[in-house]
Amino acid sequence: MVQEDFSRDIVTLTEFVIRNQKDFPYAKGDLTRLLGDIAVAAKIVTREVRKAGLVNILGEFGTTNIQGESQKKLDVYANEQFIAAMKHGGVVAGVASEENDNVVVFEDRDCAESNYVVCIDPLDGSSNIDVNVSIGTIFSVYRTITQKGPCTMQDFLQPGTEQVAAGYIIYGSSTMLVYTTGHGVNGFTLDPSIGVFCLSHPDLKTPEKGQIYSVNEGNFNYFSKDIQEYIHYCQGTANDFGKSYSCRYIGSLVADFHRNLIKGGIYMYPSTEADPKGKLRLLYECNPLAFIVEQAGGKASTGFERIMEIKPEKLHQRVPYFVGSIRMVEKAEELLRHSLSK
Ligand code: AHG
Ligand code: MN
Ligand code: MN
Numbered sequence: 508m509v510q511e512d513f514s515r516d517i518v519t520l521t522e523f524v525i526r527n528q529k530d531f532p533y534a535k536g537d538l539t540r541l542l543g544d545i546a547v548a549a550k551i552v553t554r555e556v557r558k559a560g561l562v563n564i565l566g567e568f569g570t571t572n573i574q575g576e577s578q579k580k581l582d583v584y585a586n587e588q589f590i591a592a593m594k595h596g597g598v599v600a601g602v603a604s605e606e607n608d609n610v611v612v613f614e615d616r617d618c619a620e621s622n623y624v625v626c627i628d629p630l631d632g633s634s635n636i637d638v639n640v641s642i643g644t645i646f647s648v649y650r651t652i653t654q655k656g657p658c659t660m661q662d663f664l665q666p667g668t669e670q671v672a673a674g675y676i677i678y679g680s681s682t683m684l685v686y687t688t689g690h691g692v693n694g695f696t697l698d699p700s701i702g703v704f705c706l707s708h709p710d711l712k713t714p715e716k717g718q719i720y721s722v723n724e725g726n727f728n729y730f731s732k733d734i735q736e737y738i739h740y741c742q743g744t745a746n747d748f749g750k751s752y753s754c755r756y757i758g759s760l761v762a763d764f765h766r767n768l769i770k771g772g773i774y775m776y777p778s779t780e781a782d783p784k785g786k787l788r789l790l791y792e793c794n795p796l797a798f799i800v801e802q803a804g805g806k807a808s809t810g811f812e813r814i815m816e817i818k819p820e821k822l823h824q825r826v827p828y829f830v831g832s833i834r835m836v837e838k839a840e841e842l843l844r845h846s847l848s849k
Contacts, residue, residue, distance in 0.1 A: 519703050523695070524543075537621065541625075544592040545674070549682065555584060559636070560639070565581070572605065582606055598617075600624050604628075605627070619656060619657045623649065624658050624663055626790040626794070627791050631645055632760065635757070640762075645796065647670050648670065650671055666815060667815030673686065673799055677765050681697060682696070682697040684697070691711075691802055692710070711803050713832055716835055717831070718753060720741040721756045721831075722776070723776070729779035729780045730777055732846065752772075760774070760787065768831075772832060772835065774828070777827050777829070786825060801815070806836040807836070809829070810843040
C-alpha cells in the first residue's frame with residue numbers, strides 16, 4: 508500500500524488551542540470555545556477596519572465613556588461585537604469593558620454558571636482609527652470566584668497573577684492574534700484568503716534588551732525628574748550598545764507593545780503632574796500585556812512594583828506603566844528607586 512503524506516504546513520488557531528488543552532487544567536473545552544469566539548469577533552472587526560473609509564465606520568459616535576473619552580464608531584462597534592460573541596458562546600459569566608461604566612453580567616443559565624469572566628479593551632488606539640494606523644484589542648480571562656449565581660465585582664477585581672489567559676489582536680498590515688495561557692506566548696496571523704488564524708510566531712520570546720524606547724515625549728515637561736533622567740539615559744550612549752536608542756511611539760499601546768515584544772524595547776506611560784496614576788488601565792490594558800510580556804521573558808512594572816501583583820480597587824483603575832525587555836524595565840526601576848532614596 509502506498510503511504511500517503513497528509514502533512515501540511517499550517518497549524519490553525521483552533522488546532523493549536525485544542526492540541527494544548529493539557530496546559531489548561533479545568534473546563535478544557537470552555538477556553539477553546541472562548542478563544543474561538545474572540546477570534547470570530549476579531550475577524551468581524553477586521554472586516555470593518557479593512558473597509559474603513561469606504562463605509563460609515565470612521566469618526567465620532569457622539570458619546571463619551573465613563574473616563575470622559577469620546578467614543579468612536581469603531582469603539583462602539585468593536586465593543587458590541589466582542590460582548591455579543593462572548594454572550595453567544597455561553598462560557599463567559601460577564602465582561603468588564605473600557606467602554607462600559609459597569610460590568611456586563613450575563614444572567615441566562617449557561618452563562619451564569621460558567622467559570623470565566625473577561626476584561627477587555629475592545630478597540631485600543633482610538634486616536635489612530637481615522638488615520639489608517641494600527642489599532643488593537645486587548646483581553647484578559649479570569650476564573651470566577653463567585654460560586655453560585657451570576658458573577659459579581661469580586662470576580663473582576665482579581666490581581667493579574669490570577670489571569671488564566673490573556674491576549675491581544677493587532678489590526679495592522681496583517682491581523683494577528685497573540686495569546687498566552689501561562690505556557691509561553693504564541694502568535695497567529697489571519698490568512699485572509701481562508702479566513703483562518705494560522706500559527707506564525709510560535710513560542711515568542713522578547714529580547715532581554717533592545718534599542719527602542721516608546722513614550723509620549725510631548726509630556727516630557729510634566730514628567731518627574733527621575734523619569735526625565737531615564738529618558739535622557741535612553742537618548743544617551745551610556746548603555747550596552749554605546750549609542751542612543753530610537754524613539755518609536757505610535758500611540759496605540761497594542762502596536763507599540765507588539766513591535767517592542769518582537770524587536771526588544773521599553774514602552775512607558777508614567778505618571779504626570781496632572782495624572783498621577785498615568786493613563787493606562789490596569790484591568791484591560793496593563794495586566795493582560797504584563798502576563799504576555801512575562802511569559803515572553805520580559806517585565807511589566809509601575810516603576811516600583813510588579814503590575815500583576817496589584818490588587819485592583821476599581822474597574823477602571825489606572826496605573827503608571829513600564830513594560831518590555833527585562834533589562835530595560837529594570838534600568839528604569841533602578842533610576843526611579845535611586846531618586847526615591849535621595
Ligand atoms: P484607548 O484608545 O483604548 O483609549 O487607548 C489609548 C491609549 C493607548 O493605546 C495609547 O498607548 C495611549 O492611550 C496613547 O496616549 P497618548 O495619546 O496620551 O500618548
Ligand atoms: Mn486602550
Ligand atoms: Mn479602547
